[in-house]
Every structure is written in structure tokens, then in C-alpha cells.
Amino acid sequence: MNNLELEALLNEKLRPDLIQDYSPNGLQIEGRSEIKKIVTGVTASQALIEKAIDLQADAILVHHGYFWKREPEPIRGMKGKRIRRLIQQDINLYAYHLPLDIHPELGNNACLARLLGIDVMGGLEGHAQSVAMYGTFKEPMSGADLRQRISTVLQREPLHIASGENQLISTVGWCTGGGQDFIDLAASKGMDAFISGEVSERTTHSAREQGIHYFAAGHHATERYGVKALGEWLSQTHNLTVEFVDIDNPV
Known part of the structure; x- marks a missing residue:
């Protein structure tokens, strides 16, 4: 599946246009155009990115992505390292916040x-x-x-x-x-x-x-279960390989 087609599919399912959110929903970091394998997880942390690379994923789909309102805008430090790694590996990052809550x-x-x-x-x-x-x-x-x-x-x-x-x-x-x-x-x-x-x-x-x-x-x-269910829906209805990765977080 094409990466922009996947974004359109997710937008149609989750309808982010209907709710005002604190971060952009959809394709946040653009990678390779062809998507066959997706890793899902709660947060686009460095650990999840590295696991997705190990699993040779074409895309990561999360609940907590990047570019939150009122966060510092420069892409440096921790945020810079995460985004640089995604771009270097040509991996797409999709994130859906409130649409995936409701x-x-x-x-x-x-x-x-x-x-x-x-x-x-x-x-x-x-x-x-x-x-x-x-x-x-x-x-x-x-x-x-x-x-x-x-x-x-x-x-x-x-x-x-x-x-x-x-x-x-x-x-x-x-x-x-x-x-x-x-x-x-x-x-x-x-x-x-x-x-x-x-x-x-x-x-x-x-x-x-x-x-x-x-x-x-x-x-x-x-919040483990929404993105997991979304990935299972993609796998069952659109013949994509999807793997949920749970990066433990005690909070």
C-alpha cells in the first residue's frame, strides 16, 4: 500500500477532522512510499523506533507522536535524534491522538x-x-x-x-x-x-x-489497546503485516 493511501485510509476511519487536537494527526514523518509492514505502539519513543528498525518496518503507527502544541519547535536533542533516525531509515510515522481515544x-x-x-x-x-x-x-x-x-x-x-x-x-x-x-x-x-x-x-x-x-x-x-486494535483492523481488512510492540512504561 502507498504511504499516502494509508494516511487517507486511516483518516477515513478515525475522522481527525471532526475534533480539535493538541498535535497533528496523520502522517507526521514521511518515509518510503511502499508500505508492507507496520509496527504499532503507544508512543514514538527511541526504543520503539529501534525495534521497528530491527523488525524491518516500513511504518510506525502510534497514539503519541510529535509536534505537540506549546512544545519547543527546534528539532534538536531527543526530538532531533528520533526524527533523524526515522528519516535515515526511510520509515513513515503516523500518529493519531484524540481520534484514537474516542x-x-x-x-x-x-x-x-x-x-x-x-x-x-x-x-x-x-x-x-x-x-x-x-x-x-x-x-x-x-x-x-x-x-x-x-x-x-x-x-x-x-x-x-x-x-x-x-x-x-x-x-x-x-x-x-x-x-x-x-x-x-x-x-x-x-x-x-x-x-x-x-x-x-x-x-x-x-x-x-x-x-x-x-x-x-x-x-x-x-492506552495500549486502541492502537493495537487499529493495527489488527488494518491487518484483517487490508492484508498488511502489523506487529504491536509494547514498550513498558510504569506511568
């Missing part, structure tokens, strides 16, 4: 819901492009039970800020990655719990004072 089938939020057994009800922000979601569990569970489920599914022990020992969880809001500040919106809408990747100092007080369980399950851990 996609109803392949998005990080949708994947996390399936993994945790959440029945999706809709967007927490009340519109189709909501970055945070809400839903229900088929059976109410304790905070300890949900903590154990998250730990088992994501293979990472979450931080749990409890909202009382006897408060069961039926309704839940969530936003993968750095979505901890949606906890206030979740609380205002009567959610029993909120799940995200990261946690801030203020999150503890929000959870305790508003009576809502909070689970910080890891930015990386909650």
Missing part, C-alpha cells in the same frame, strides 16, 4: 470498556466527540472488586482513592490517559466511580469531597 469501535475508551465489562451509555460531555465516557456495570461491585478487576486486566495495580467502604459501584465514567480532571464532571453527573490513567494532587480531594471512587490505572496501561 473512536466508538477502535478507540482507547471503547477498548477499555470492553476489557472491564462496562456497558457504554454515551459521552460524559454530552456530545458525540466527547473525550470522556460513561456507562454501567451489569452487577454492582465494591471498590476493592473493581480495583482487582483493573489490576488483573491491565496487569498493573491501580491507585484507588476510595469513597467509603460500603459504597457499591454501578455507574462509572472513564477517560484513558491524562483524563483525571473529568472526575468533577463525572461526580456532577452522579457517577459512582471514575477511571483514568493519571492522577493529580487535586484529584484526591475531588474524589473524597464529592463521594466518588477514583482509579488511576496508568496512562500507558489504559
Whole structure:
């Protein structure tokens, strides 16, 4: 497949034109025109680039790419080394941020819901492009039970800020990655719990004072699954060789 055709295909599937983002979505670094093998991963780190080179990939597809708003613009230091390596090896880099969080089938939020057994009800922000979601569990569970489920599914022990020992969880809001500040919106809408990747100092007080369980399950851990699902979709529908590479990250 041609590299520009692949970008058009991904854009058609993920519709980045429908959401305002903090970085460019699509083909960020142009490499060779013919693509047969793709490596997918969460972040376009140096380790992922080197692994893609070892695997003789023609392209890398990630959730966290480059050129974020308000970051220094010069291509030097760590960013320069990464980009120089991609150009030297003629490897394409594709990145999709918020479009890969919110996609109803392949998005990080949708994947996390399936993994945790959440029945999706809709967007927490009340519109189709909501970055945070809400839903229900088929059976109410304790905070300890949900903590154990998250730990088992994501293979990472979450931080749990409890909202009382006897408060069961039926309704839940969530936003993968750095979505901890949606906890206030979740609380205002009567959610029993909120799940995200990261946690801030203020999150503890929000959870305790508003009576809502909070689970910080890891930015990386909650966002492994969207790009993996996207790669599997490409492999199944367009006969491309795709390999997911998980570069461990404890955050």
C-alpha cells in the first residue's frame, strides 16, 4: 500500500477532522512510499523506533507522536535524534491522538470498556466527540472488586482513592490517559466511580469531597489497546503485516 493511501485510509476511519487536537494527526514523518509492514505502539519513543528498525518496518503507527502544541519547535536533542533516525531509515510515522481515544469501535475508551465489562451509555460531555465516557456495570461491585478487576486486566495495580467502604459501584465514567480532571464532571453527573490513567494532587480531594471512587490505572496501561486494535483492523481488512510492540512504561 502507498504511504499516502494509508494516511487517507486511516483518516477515513478515525475522522481527525471532526475534533480539535493538541498535535497533528496523520502522517507526521514521511518515509518510503511502499508500505508492507507496520509496527504499532503507544508512543514514538527511541526504543520503539529501534525495534521497528530491527523488525524491518516500513511504518510506525502510534497514539503519541510529535509536534505537540506549546512544545519547543527546534528539532534538536531527543526530538532531533528520533526524527533523524526515522528519516535515515526511510520509515513513515503516523500518529493519531484524540481520534484514537474516542473512536466508538477502535478507540482507547471503547477498548477499555470492553476489557472491564462496562456497558457504554454515551459521552460524559454530552456530545458525540466527547473525550470522556460513561456507562454501567451489569452487577454492582465494591471498590476493592473493581480495583482487582483493573489490576488483573491491565496487569498493573491501580491507585484507588476510595469513597467509603460500603459504597457499591454501578455507574462509572472513564477517560484513558491524562483524563483525571473529568472526575468533577463525572461526580456532577452522579457517577459512582471514575477511571483514568493519571492522577493529580487535586484529584484526591475531588474524589473524597464529592463521594466518588477514583482509579488511576496508568496512562500507558489504559492506552495500549486502541492502537493495537487499529493495527489488527488494518491487518484483517487490508492484508498488511502489523506487529504491536509494547514498550513498558510504569506511568
